[in-house]
Amino acid sequence: MSQSYHPKRVKKRGKGPGVTLPLLVAAAVVCVCLLLIPSAGKSAPPAADVTPNTVPTASPSAPVVESAPQSTPTSTPEPEATPTTTPEAGNTQTTAFSFTQPVPQSDPVDMDYFSDALFIGDSRTDGLQIYSGIKGATFYCYKGLNIFDMSKRQVVEMNGGKYTVVEALQRGPQYKKIYISLGINELGYPGTDSFYKAFKSFLEEVKAAQPDAIIYLQNLVPVNPEICAQKNQPSYVNNDRVADFNSVFPKLAEECQVALVDVKSALSDANGILPAEATVDGVHYTKAWYQKWLEYLMCHTVTPEAYQAAQTAAQ
Amino acid sequence: MKNLLTRLVPGVLALCLCLSACGGGGETAAKNYDPAATAQALLDSRAFTDTLDTLDKDTAAAMYGIDASTITDSAVYTSLSMGAEEIAVLTLTDEAAAKTAKEALDKRVSDQIEALKSYMPAEVDKLNHAIVEQSGNTALLVVAADAAAAQKVLDGLN
Numbered sequence: 001m002s003q004s005y006h007p008k009r010v011k012k013r014g015k016g017p018g019v020t021l022p023l024l025v026a027a028a029v030v031c032v033c034l035l036l037i038p039s040a041g042k043s044a045p046p047a048a049d050v051t052p053n054t055v056p057t058a059s060p061s062a063p064v065v066e067s068a069p070q071s072t073p074t075s076t077p078e079p080e081a082t083p084t085t086t087p088e089a090g091n092t093q094t095t096a097f098s099f100t101q102p103v104p105q106s107d108p109v110d111m112d113y114f115s116d117a118l119f120i121g122d123s124r125t126d127g128l129q130i131y132s133g134i135k136g137a138t139f140y141c142y143k144g145l146n147i148f149d150m151s152k153r154q155v156v157e158m159n160g161g162k163y164t165v166v167e168a169l170q171r172g173p174q175y176k177k178i179y180i181s182l183g184i185n186e187l188g189y190p191g192t193d194s195f196y197k198a199f200k201s202f203l204e205e206v207k208a209a210q211p212d213a214i215i216y217l218q219n220l221v222p223v224n225p226e227i228c229a230q231k232n233q234p235s236y237v238n239n240d241r242v243a244d245f246n247s248v249f250p251k252l253a254e255e256c257q258v259a260l261v262d263v264k265s266a267l268s269d270a271n272g273i274l275p276a277e278a279t280v281d282g283v284h285y286t287k288a289w290y291q292k293w294l295e296y297l298m299c300h301t302v303t304p305e306a307y308q309a310a311q312t313a314a315q
Numbered sequence: 316m317k318n319l320l321t322r323l324v325p326g327v328l329a330l331c332l333c334l335s336a337c338g339g340g341g342e343t344a345a346k347n348y349d350p351a352a353t354a355q356a357l358l359d360s361r362a363f364t365d366t367l368d369t370l371d372k373d374t375a376a377a378m379y380g381i382d383a384s385t386i387t388d389s390a391v392y393t394s395l396s397m398g399a400e401e402i403a404v405l406t407l408t409d410e411a412a413a414k415t416a417k418e419a420l421d422k423r424v425s426d427q428i429e430a431l432k433s434y435m436p437a438e439v440d441k442l443n444h445a446i447v448e449q450s451g452n453t454a455l456l457v458v459a460a461d462a463a464a465a466q467k468v469l470d471g472l473n
Contacts, residue, residue, distance in 0.1 A: 123397040123434070130374050130393060143397055144434030231396075280366040281396040287368050 097306045099254050099314055102262035103216070108299045111135050114177075118213075120165055121181035122146065124221070124284060128181075131287040132294035138175070140165050146185040147198045150205070166202070169209040176304075178206060178213045179297070181263070183220040183245045184283060188236040196248045203256040214307045215258040216297075219249040221267045224274040228282030237283060239273060257311050259302050266296040345451035346472070350404040353472060354390035357402050357457060362464035365400040367392035375403065379419045385412040399427055399438035403456040410452050417449035420456040427458075 097104065115136035119125050125141040128134065142155035149155070149165070156168035163171065180203075186195050206215060222239045246264060253260035267289060269275040274282070278289040285293070302310075358367070375391040376383035388406035403420060407413040424445045431438045444462035446469065448455045459465035 126397060127395075130370055130378060131368065131395075133371075135373075143430045284395060284397050286395060 097259075097302055097310050099257050099259070099310055100250070102219075102260045102265075103300045103302055105299055106301050109301050113298070113301065116175055117177040117179065118175040118210075119179045119181070121179075122185050124184060125179075125181050127284055127290050128293055131285075131290040133291060134294050138173075140168055144185055145182070147182050147195060147202060148186070150198075150202045166205050166209070169206060175210055175213050177216065178210055179216045179218060179261075180206070181218040183242075184223075184237070187238075187241040187245065188234060192244050192248050195245060196252065199248070199252055200256060203252060203258060207256070207258075214302055214304060215256075216261050216302075217249060217253050217256075217258045218261045219264045220245050221264050222273045224276055224279050224282045226282075227276060227279055231281045233282055254314075257314050259307065261297065261300055263293060263296060267293060346448075346453075347406075347451045348404050348453045348455055348469075348472065350388050350390035350406055350453075353404045353455070353469070354392060354402050356468050356472060357459070357465055358392070360464050360468045362457075362459035362461045362468065363400050364460040365394045365396055365398050367400060367402065368395050375405075379403070379416070379423055381405070381416050381419045382412075384408075385416070398435055399431055399441040399458050400460060401427075401456060401458040403454075405454045407452050407454060413449045413452045413454045416454035417447060420447050420454055423456065424458070 111134070114134055117137045119128065119137055119139045119141060121128075121139075121141045122145040123141075123143040125139065126143060129137075129139045129141060140156045142149075142153070145153065145155060145165075151164050151166045154162040154164055154167075156163045156165060156172075158168055158172055182199070183195070189195060203215065203217070206213075220242050222242045223233070223237055225239060228237055249260055252258070267274065267278070267285070274285075278285055280286065357363070370378065370391040370393055372386055372389045372391075373383050375381075375389055376386055385408045386405055387408055390402065390404045392402040394400045401423075403423075405413075405416055407416055424442055424447060428439055428442045431442070441458050441460060441462070444459075446455070446457040446459075446462060446466060448469075455469075457465045457469070
């Protein structure tokens, strides 16, 4: 609408000679006003446009991070709520552990426990890294990683280079704890023999490269069959195959003298499957379930003394 | 006098309009995305098909390889299926830090393409249409199932 007015007014102004001077004065006043007023008015909404160095207050950031749609109230687990029974299973006991049984429940450790820990795994371990709230740990994990990749696939970025997991174990820092979780990407391989052989070989390489580390071998958490079907997961991603693979882990733990961690029992329901509420695709977990996984690890640890004693007893 | 005013007012108004328009065009139209509002607007759109969940600032910084101390505010969502869909809206201490963050977000896209091309090949197309922007002291990454819909949301902000 304003566009249609302007030509008319311009024409009329040109007719009156006495009008020119006041118009110029008015224009000058408007110019001054426009220089002052907009700069004051504009600064309110897009303040950050003008002042890129402005540090936002802390208050906006906290709700953003904590307004997670998930139900879990905190990003850090509360392990003190978990331990219940067996005082003899405390983290300081040194005799009740052997490689023939899963690691028993122990006193919960602090998050500092993971400052010298390394996690090796696939996309599930990737999820543990980003969703569980774990702090301080190192992760050699990669989407689609499987046991046959350990000396083949360069997935670890370190010192500007890319290395296989075995190379990184040999060249990288020494760790005090190494957690291994693999198996879901291997379900499509026939049988379990090749899996067993490759895993045994890998565990021997880990022990050789990291002789002072407690090695935690985590068994395989089942899938949710219904959701797997809904999401068109491959047919070999099923709990019969998961059970086949889980029969291998105790054997590996005993033969290679590494600590077996029974995350399968911790993260499956009474029917022995991954509960529907714990997954959106049948295979990977929700944030709450990653936190539950971390919580379990924090309450199932072995002291170096107990680990050493178990090795001596096994020999 | 009344006649003069009657004549002056439209002229002044026209001048105001002209000068306002000129003033707007003279500034750099830097868009600073509010992390929470931008992420929520994207989530509310139909641009995503996967279920996303939040990452805290330190975890996101580590994942992207960005110095956490340069991030003053953030909203980061990644896929619970470990797919490609992702939202990262970061406010940084200054424009230089935002440029560095943008480079890290570009690297994230190429890393994800590399990781997913054999694991979830269907997800790679989403990454090929990833939106990565740096504007003022903000940096943004959006990997959506419908990149055009996500871009429309972004265009409608600010």
